[in-house]
Amino acid sequence: MTAVVAGETVRYVEMAPWMIIAPGVVLSVAVLAFNLLGDALRDFLDPRLHR
Secondary structure: OHHHHHHHHHHHHHHOOHHHHHHHHHHHHHHHHHHHHHHHHHHHHOHHHHO
């Protein structure tokens, strides 16, 4: 069963690599956005940085 699933996966990746690339790019952009948002909130709300 596992070999059949692996074979199907390889075939889809070879035929349509964007099915792997697009979610990876979206996930990377989302993580970057959350990191930048967290840094901005820390800079805005941390009273020790306002000295």
